[in-house]
Amino acid sequence: MSRSKRVTIADIAREAGVSPGAVSFALNGRPGVSEETRQRILEIADRHSWQPSSTARALVGAKAGVIGLAVNRPARTLGTEAFFTELIAGAQSSLATRRIGLQLVVVPTIEDEISTYRRWSSANQVDGVIMLDPRDDDPRLPVLRDVQLPAVVIGSAPPAGDDDGTVAVWLDDAEAAHTVFDYVAGLGHRRVAYVSGPAVFQHTRIRADVLEGLAARGVDGETIATDFSPAEASAAARKLLSRTERPSAIVFDNDVMCIAGLRVAQEMGIAVPGALSLASFDDSVVAGLVHPSITALTRDTFELGVRSAELLLARLDSADAPRDRQGPRPTLSVRESTSRPGA
Template identity: 45%
Template sequence: MARRPTIKDIARQAGVSQSAVSFALNDRPGVSTDTRARIRRVAEELGWQPNSAARALSGERSGAVGLVLARPAHTLGVESFFLQLVSGIQEVLAAGRIALLFQVVEDIDAECAVYRRWWAERRVDGVLVVDPRTRDPRPALLEQLALPAVLVGGAGGGAHSSVWADDARAMTRILEHLHALGHRRITHIAGLPGLAHTARRMASLRTEAARLGLGPDRVRSVVTDYSDAEGAAATRRVLAEPEPPTALVYDNDVMAVAGSAVAAELAIPVPDRLSIVAWDDSALCRVTHPRLTALVRDTAAFGRLAAEELLAVLAGGPPRLREAERPRLEPRESTAPPAAAY
């Protein structure tokens, strides 16, 4: 039966002692340059890899970082954001031959339990923490555990590095665009209310609406769980009101497409009687008819930035706040001036 090669196998093949193999593979003195090179060549030929569990028990790094998503599982399968984020993260980690340990849990308490278990088992060298909360227990826990971390989407501060995007300015740009077209009744179909970036978007919407002279009866936010089902349900509710909005802003592409389908079902033409904006651009936004106006950003680059910052922290770097490239609004056929009679 095939089995993993061991230090003993390498020693036998190279004609040296097991202690010599250990010295060579761990970059310790005690063997000559030629012997070290021969041992490493044999190890590569045999396909030997270090045992991460043994390395962790010896106090060395595990060679892995962790990522936990505390969201309802049914909301992840259709949303492209996390797939693109993880692809960017993985691109950086793979170049450094670092593994990504990934887990989905139901809530924040379960996520904290995972961090405690990973710390106790020395499973990861650090973690990427996504979806920062307005009241977030995770930074304090990670500081207590002395587990290096980078907050992805956090506003910075404290003992941990953060990478973030300017959600407030992006929301301002959306509202400016819709207001310039003549929209005065605008509803934001938001995501999960406890997330820090959702709070920033909602606060920015209120601030910009007030600056433009639009009260909360005309510009407001409605929270959902990011799913297409809740996005569609929220769309039905607001469009059934006596004075429905003339423009809808959705916190992701999936809800925007679902909202567009609801409008078609209700015989409300887009954009003649209803304008639609999606927060994150994707292929869904570009193949839907009409194509959806959307915020365009390089989510994979955001993931790369987060992974690079975590590697910098693991190398001993200080906590930093790093801003990703600001999203830009891409106007398409789903936004237009509202009909005068609507």
């Protein structure tokens, strides 16, 4: 086969001794060919570095072979969060078995995220999307339904009872919040601050509500919203620790924010955990390497990515696929950064 021209499905079919339709089934991960034939076709396609024509694909309405992930986070801080690295790795490991790619776009606002979904749909660039950080009355969901772009939402609860087409891999954020805040309260802390991400996110509201509910146990809770960046986490920690009556415990939304808060405490000469306990809702290798090591909620984020991709692929294959799947349940890793007040 000449390498001077673009390799087509017809070329692969001739070399494999099958019909172009069989090649299409194999390359798109659809049933209709035996596994032995599928593997032979995939090996030929790999050998010739075959790539689908996006123009032809859009004209015939064929699958793109790509899943989209638009992340609304400050681009400078995205690389510091182990959560995204592990989530993407898990999703990609699942997609790779079907020869499906993952397209990642970092967007500065939710409006840009919505524009990205519309562009992906109109150009047939992705077959579906994984959506993060759901909000109450989320404006993205009606748009995804309008442009008929299948989506799996990584959220805080299973989809509502009415069948609005929402599919979710859900994490019980109320349970997670109780795991952390109940432990801190159980140590005897009565002034507890929560340094969160943006207040519009569902998980932020749920965690803040759980902390507020601990007032019945004599806990004075306060939530300070940030953009997840270490700079804003540091500023929030400095503000809290400069008060006459400062909190005896601070819980941060992720480990990088918590480490930023730890540095502020060290800068101000406040002993951790003797005078201040710190904890995080996200864990990573780094949280266990700093001194003192960080008490954190540990979950298998790689597996979360796997389950999200698997559920989306199942939904793309069949409308009868499950509407939701529970994500990995977290456990609390107690380390050196927490103790009883004044211990």
